[in-house]
Amino acid sequence: MGELRIRMIRDMTVRGFAARTHHAYIAAVVRLAKHYRRSPDQITDDEVQTYLAYLIQERRLSWSTCSQAANAFRGFLANRARHDKLARGRALLAPPVTTPPCKVESVHALMLRLTGLDIDQCPRCRDGRLRVIQILPPTDGAAVPITDSS
Secondary structure (H helix, E strand, O other), X not given: OHHHHHHHHHHXXXXXXXXXXXXXHHHHHHHHHHHHOOOHHHOOHHHHHHHHHHHHHOOOOOHHHHHHXXXXXXXXXXXXXXXXXXXXXXXXXXXXXXXXXXOOOOHHHHHHHHHOOOOOEOOOOXXXXXXXXXXXXXXXXXXXXXXXXX
């Protein structure tokens, strides 16, 4: 818990906590880690809640002791959440990973690859070839009114 302890002490010093508060908060976090036999940064929020319930209900510790432990965990968890948010922010601000450019493929080649149909073949006799007579300019997507001339 070396780096975590140093970070926790630094944060408490910046906030102006007394030396006895440092000792009490660090002892509370150490007891939490020993209870779960894991590093405090691997303990979830639900496990912290369960541990506090254990202190109150089973160990029957005084309210002030449990409150002090809760405040120690609150400070520790807030710092952990801040660290996670900073890491997420740094990842979002990192330069994007460039993807290789897509290979440009003609419509004919795409249809042939995906469906196996040759769109240049006559759909009726499959013998003749279709050819482009005119390429129409793109439209703005507005519907063209149909008028009845009868």
